[in-house]
Amino acid sequence: MTDPEIVALRQKLASRPRSEDYRQRRRDFDARSLEYRLAPDVTVEPVTANGVRAEWNSTPGDSSDRALLYVHGGGYVIGSLDSHRHLVSEAGRAAGCWALALDYRLAPEHPFPAPVEDTLAGYRYLLARGVKPGRIAIAGDSAGGGLVIAALVAIREAGLPQPGCGWCISPWVDMEMTGETMTTKSAADPMVQKEGVAEMAGLYLNGADPRSPLAAPLYADLAGLAPLLIQVGAAETLLDDALGLAKVAGAADVHVALQIWPEMVHVWHLFHPDLMAGKRAIEAGGAFVRAHTSG
Numbered sequence: 001m002t003d004p005e006i007v008a009l010r011q012k013l014a015s016r017p018r019s020e021d022y023r024q025r026r027r028d029f030d031a032r033s034l035e036y037r038l039a040p041d042v043t044v045e046p047v048t049a050n051g052v053r054a055e056w057n058s059t060p061g062d063s064s065d066r067a068l069l070y071v072h073g074g075g076y077v078i079g080s081l082d083s084h085r086h087l088v089s090e091a092g093r094a095a096g097c098w099a100l101a102l103d104y105r106l107a108p109e110h111p112f113p114a115p116v117e118d119t120l121a122g123y124r125y126l127l128a129r130g131v132k133p134g135r136i137a138i139a140g141d142s143a144g145g146g147l148v149i150a151a152l153v154a155i156r157e158a159g160l161p162q163p164g165c166g167w168c169i170s171p172w173v174d175m176e177m178t179g180e181t182m183t184t185k186s187a188a189d190p191m192v193q194k195e196g197v198a199e200m201a202g203l204y205l206n207g208a209d210p211r212s213p214l215a216a217p218l219y220a221d222l223a224g225l226a227p228l229l230i231q232v233g234a235a236e237t238l239l240d241d242a243l244g245l246a247k248v249a250g251a252a253d254v255h256v257a258l259q260i261w262p263e264m265v266h267v268w269h270l271f272h273p274d275l276m277a278g279k280r281a282i283e284a285g286g287a288f289v290r291a292h293t294s295g
Contacts (some may be wrong), residue, residue: 002263005277006263006264006265006277008274009268009274010265012068012274013265016032018196021133022077022199022200023287024284026080029074029079029083033082033083033084033085033086033270034082034123036273038085039089039093041059041166042057042058042089044059045058046090049120049122049125050122050125050128052102052103052118052121052122052257053101054101054122054125055085055103056099056100057099058092058098058215060101062096062098063097063098065135066131066135066136066294067099067100067135068088068097068098068099068100068137069102069119069138069163070084070102070120070138070144071102071148071151072084072092072144073145073149073205074106074144075172075201075204076089076112076147076204077108077200077204079106079143080103081101082101085101085260087270088101090279091139093286094135094283094286095285095289096286096290097135097293098128100125102119104119104147104248107204108203111203111204112204112205112206112208112212113214115143115147115150116139116147116150117153119138119147119152120158120185121140121152122153123136123275126155129254133160133164134164134295135293136293137165137166137289137292138152138166138167139166139168139289140167140168141169141171141267141270142192143172145168146172146256149166149168149220149225150213150214150215150217150220152226153213153220153222154158156224159178162224162225162226163226163293163294164230164292164293166225166228167231167294169267169269170231170232170238170266171238171242172241173216174218175201175205175216178233179237179243181237182196182237182238183237184285185236185239186237189235190265191267192237192266193237194237217246218245218248221252222254223253224252225254225260227255227256227257228254228255229257229285229289230257230259231269231270231284232258232259233260233265233268234263235265235268236265237266239268242258245257256258257288261277285288
């Protein structure tokens, strides 16, 4: 049976104009997200995490000795603390711990590998605060979902212990957009199309190899990485990115939980105030984080 809430959301998304100017898209993304108000029990505290602008989000009862490090989506070009605050706060609530949202540097002003460097800096910040690595989870959506994997690889290469787990929401891990669903799901996806993703890839890579493992984790050696939860909607052009990531990670003996949500669009979690499936997906992600960071 078709979910009436996703039908209404699709209509809402389809009616939104899309600017050709990434600067305007940044403003539009933030403004639309800020229409979703935070729950009244959420506390937000600005902080600088090893030079990276960030925010602590917490709700009553959250554990302060565990942490969810969150990196937002937006193709490495748009997105901010404002665009994702309503999602980060509820992800932290579901995980039962404080959530640290990173405002990592964006392309084209700061191309690859700046976001990877900033995420690694955020992880080092949590370790320096005394949070044990096994009690940290790294989560992110879309480009942020790919950044979760890149950060785990960078953490391993830096000789640091892995966090308790990674949570990837609608991850983008292929800079060349080679997945079949980029075409076969094109008519079903109101949010992500090949032309727009290709533009963002170009701005982010700035001439770098599109198969560089830290830019396109689909081509990375994932051996030794923390357990992963991958959530993706069945209506996404990036469905094959999630499937490919699960295959590569599983083949590297990484523990992988893959969830494909029927009818759901790209990062449906962002629309949780309007979409019960968004709330349920956040709760499922939070349960995974609790299971892998609670010792």
